[in-house]
Structures are given as structure tokens and as C-alpha cells.
Amino acid sequence: MKNAAYLLIGFLIILFSGAIFNFMDIPFFHAHVDLLFLYITFLALFVGSERASLIGMVLGFLMDIFLGRYVGFHSLILFVAGLSYGAFKDKIFKERFGGAVLLLLCGVFIYNIFSVLLYKTKVFSFSVIGFKLVLVMALNLLVGSILYYPLKSMICKIEQ
Amino acid sequence: MNKKWLKKKATRKIYFFSGILLILLIIFFNSLEKENNNIIFDTVLDITAAPSKILARGRVISGDTAKDLLPKNEKDIKIQKLEQEIEDLRKELIKNKITKNELNQLDDLKRSLNYVEEDYEKKYIAASIVAKNDGNYYTSFTISAGKKDGVQKDGIVMTGKGLVGIVYEVSENYCKAVSILNSKASVSFELLKNKDYTGIASQNIHIDDDEDPYKYINGYMFDINYRVLPGDVVITSGLGLYPKGIPLGVIDKVVEDKSSLQNFVKIKPYVNLKRLEKVMILNPRNLD
Numbered sequence: 001m002k003n004a005a006y007l008l009i010g011f012l013i014i015l016f017s018g019a020i021f022n023f024m025d026i027p028f029f030h031a032h033v034d035l036l037f038l039y040i041t042f043l044a045l046f047v048g049s050e051r052a053s054l055i056g057m058v059l060g061f062l063m064d065i066f067l068g069r070y071v072g073f074h075s076l077i078l079f080v081a082g083l084s085y086g087a088f089k090d091k092i093f094k095e096r097f098g099g100a101v102l103l104l105l106c107g108v109f110i111y112n113i114f115s116v117l118l119y120k121t122k123v124f125s126f127s128v129i130g131f132k133l134v135l136v137m138a139l140n141l142l143v144g145s146i147l148y149y150p151l152k153s154m155i156c157k158i159e160q
Numbered sequence: 161m162n163k164k165w166l167k168k169k170a171t172r173k174i175y176f177f178s179g180i181l182l183i184l185l186i187i188f189f190n191s192l193e194k195e196n197n198n199i200i201f202d203t204v205l206d207i208t209a210a211p212s213k214i215l216a217r218g219r220v221i222s223g224d225t226a227k228d229l230l231p232k233n234e235k236d237i238k239i240q241k242l243e244q245e246i247e248d249l250r251k252e253l254i255k256n257k258i259t260k261n262e263l264n265q266l267d268d269l270k271r272s273l274n275y276v277e278e279d280y281e282k283k284y285i286a287a288s289i290v291a292k293n294d295g296n297y298y299t300s301f302t303i304s305a306g307k308k309d310g311v312q313k314d315g316i317v318m319t320g321k322g323l324v325g326i327v328y329e330v331s332e333n334y335c336k337a338v339s340i341l342n343s344k345a346s347v348s349f350e351l352l353k354n355k356d357y358t359g360i361a362s363q364n365i366h367i368d369d370d371e372d373p374y375k376y377i378n379g380y381m382f383d384i385n386y387r388v389l390p391g392d393v394v395i396t397s398g399l400g401l402y403p404k405g406i407p408l409g410v411i412d413k414v415v416e417d418k419s420s421l422q423n424f425v426k427i428k429p430y431v432n433l434k435r436l437e438k439v440m441i442l443n444p445r446n447l448d
Contacts (some may be wrong), residue, residue, distance in 0.1 A: 015208075016215065018212055019219060022291070022294055031296060032296055033294075034294055053177065061204075062208055066205060066208040067292070067293040067302060067336075069338065070192055072188030072189075073188055075187075075188075079180065080181070083177060136296055
């Protein structure tokens with residue numbers, strides 16, 4: 001039942017991202033946050049590797065089929081993120097968002113590097129991609145810090 | 161006994177998750193090589209996109225209502241009117257140029273070569289954008305028209321302003337398209353001012369500069385002696401899969417490469433990918 005609730009929330013994130021948030025012209029040099037990655041990262045820190053990785057895999061598949069170019073990319077990334085971040089479940093101080101957001105940034109960096117390598121359709125200069133990467137990470141830092149406590153309390157409520 | 165059981169359980173878990181990881185890797189690498197069209201993926205796409213269609217409609221309605229409620233600035237209304245006028249005039253110009261320049265030539269050619277008429281009818285399929293990916297490194301769309309509506313793979317997605325992208329996956333009720341800025345497909349083009357000035361636009365072409373590669377379509381002209389200038393209007397030339405006369409954009413920059421004797425061009429697309437709602441899909445020609 002709890003897992004179903006997490007899946008439903010993830011599904012809603014995919015729907016709202018695809019249909020509404022990604023159309024918003026945010027004045028942040030056209031960078032967007034991957035809310036699903038953020039959700040799985042925080043979920044893994046609270047529910048552990050096993051559940052987070054499987055939930056991440058299912059939601060990743062939905063994301064791949066609904067919006068992705070290659071099936072398996074998001075499911076692979078979210079599965080690995082859930083699995084590895086779940087290992088930090090009892091090892092970071094969860095009352096403050098610092099540790100969680102730092103882990104999120106590391107994940108976002110790796111995720112973005114893979115995205116660039118996979119989706120590059122042009123030979124690009126590193127300065128352009130580097131600038132974009134910094135923007136995406138800064139935006140994730142901001143949104144992750146804002147969403148940490150609401151997500152934490154929501155996950156805690158579902159776990160009770 | 162308990163310790164042994166726990167160890168066995170942990171080993172089983174490792175096998176289980178390693179197995180899943182392996183399966184995911186196989187699916188992913190398979191997807192890189194082959195098309196994703198199968199009945200399971202198509203069904204999931206149809207199911208997932210249905211609620212998204214409702215949300216997208218809500219987004220459009222609320223956007224329109226907000227526009228109506230906001231006090232309208234006279235300048236904005238004028239700009240909007242002028243933009244519409246420019247778009248209409250551009251369409252008219254493209255239509256007239258193509259008709260005038262080529263009608264006589266085509267008639268002559270038809271007569272002299274005993275030409276067999278091409279059985280291609282420009283059938284536009286109107287649809288709306290249901291969802292869009294984050295667009296950080298590439299932009300793709302889910303569109304509310306599929307096999308049922310006659311959409312085919314490699315069809316082109318366009319708006320009244322010009323080319324938007326190319327369809328890469330089609331399910332029963334929906335299809336997915338990748339933006340022209342991220343598509344690896346090549347599009348042959350010509351300049352509106354002179355139909356003999358032709359070239360190829362493709363995102364595989366590399367132009368050495370530090371500008372954002374996701375803003376422009378790259379291309380090169382077939383002859384270095386063509387007089388290409390920034391501001392020249394670029395349209396599809398009709399060679400290959402796509403029909404003639406679809407606006408691509410305007411030349412923003414011309415880069416001459418004397419070592420390879422080529423003129424590279426950066427084309428600024430007419431379409432703003434951030435503000436897409438309604439699109440038209442045009443199936444590719446059958447070249448067989």
C-alpha cells in the first residue's frame with residue numbers, strides 16, 4: 001500500500017512535469033529540474049535501497065515510454081540512484097537538508113553527464129555544456145532545498 | 161543458523177538486484193539499436209498520455225483565461241497583430257515564389273519527359289502537444305495523434321510558422337517527436353530568394369563557435385559561391401522525404417570555411433519550442 005502511494009506520487013510528478021512544468025518558461029536560461037530524480041533521491045534516503053530502487057525502476061520506465069527517447073535510460077538511472085542512495089539511509093543527518101541536497105547534487109552531476117553523452121546530437125564546446133551543467137545543478141540545489149522538508153514530512157506520514 | 165540464514169538472504173538480494181540491473185542494461189542497449197515500438201510500450205504510452213492530455217488542455221485553457229484577464233497593453237496587441245501579419249505575408253510569399261518560379265518549368269519538364277505524376281497528397285493531421293520533456297539537452301514531445309489518425313514514423317511536425325520536429329515513435333493514439341534542433345535527420349533546403357541556392361541542414365554538422373548549439377539548426381550550402389546573407393529565408397527544397405516550401409527559419413550567421421571550400425550557415429528557427437500547443441503532422445513521401 002505504501003509502495004503504491006509512492007508510485008502514485010511519482011506518476012503524478014511525471015504527468016505534471018510533462019504536461020505543465022516543462023512548458024513553463026522559467027527565466028533560468030531554459031534549465032529545468034528533473035523532479036523525478038529529486039523525488040527518488042529523497043525517497044531512497046528515507047525508505048532504503050530495496051524499495052526506492054524498485055520504485056525508481058518502475059517510474060523510470062513510465063518516464064522513458066511517456067517522454068524519453070531511449071527506453072531503459074531513466075529506469076536504469078533511477079534504479080541505480082535508489083540503490084546507491086538507499087545505502088545512506090541511516091548515515092546522514094536528516095533533520096537538515098544539507099547532506100541530502102549534497103547527495104542530490106552529486107547524482108544530478110552524474111545523471112547530466114550521461115544525458116549529455118547520450119543525447120548529444122551536435123559536436124558542442126565544453127564551455128557551453130559546462131555552463132548548462134552549472135545552471136542545472138544550481139537550480140536543483142534551489143528546488144531540492146525548498147522541497148526537502150515537504151517531501152520528508154510526506155514520506156514520514158506515509159511510513160506511519 | 162540465524163547468521164547463515166541472514167547471509168543466504170543477503171546473497172539472494174545481491175543476485176536479485178544484479179539480475180535487474182543486467183536486464184535494464186540489456187533493454188537500454190537494445191533500445192539504442194532498435195526501435196521502441198512494441199505492443200507493451202505502445203499500450204503504456206496510450207495509458208500514460210491520456211491523463212496528460214486532460215492536464216495539457218487545462219494548461220491551455222488556464223493560460224488563455226489568464227491572458228484574457230490580464231489588462232492588455234496596446235503595444236502588445238499591435239506587436240501580436242504585426243507578428244501575425246508577417247507570418248501570413250511570409251506564407252503568401254513562399255507560396256507565390258514557388259508557384260511563379262516553378263510552374264512553367266515543371267509543365268515543360270512534364271511534357272518533355274512524359275512525367276509520371278507523384279502520388280503524394282499533402283494531408284495534414286492536426287493535433288495538440290500533450291507533454292514535453294525537460295529540454296535540458298534535447299527536446300521531445302508527446303503528441304495527441306497516432307496510427308489511428310494516420311501518423312507515420314518520420315512524419316514532420318510543424319506549426320503555421322514552420323518546421324518543429326520529426327516523429328520517431330508512433331502508438332495507436334499518440335506519437336512522439338524530437339525537435340528539429342535535436343534531430344539527426346538531414347533536411348535539404350533552399351533559399352527563398354533564389355531556388356538555386358540549396359544546401360543541407362543537419363545537426364551532425366559542426367560549426368566551430370561558442371554559441372549555444374541548441375538554438376540553431378546547422379547547415380551548409382552546396383556551393384561556396386552562393387551569395388548567402390544573414391536574414392535570408394530558408395525553406396525545404398522538396399528533395400528527400402519532405403515536401404517543398406516548409407519554412408525552416410532565417411539565416412543568422414554565415415561561416416566560410418576556406419579549407420574545405422564550404423559555406424556553413426546557422427539557421428534560426430521560426431518556431432519557439434517553448435510555446436507550442438497546436439501542431440500539424442505531415443507524413444513523409446514514399447520514395448520507393
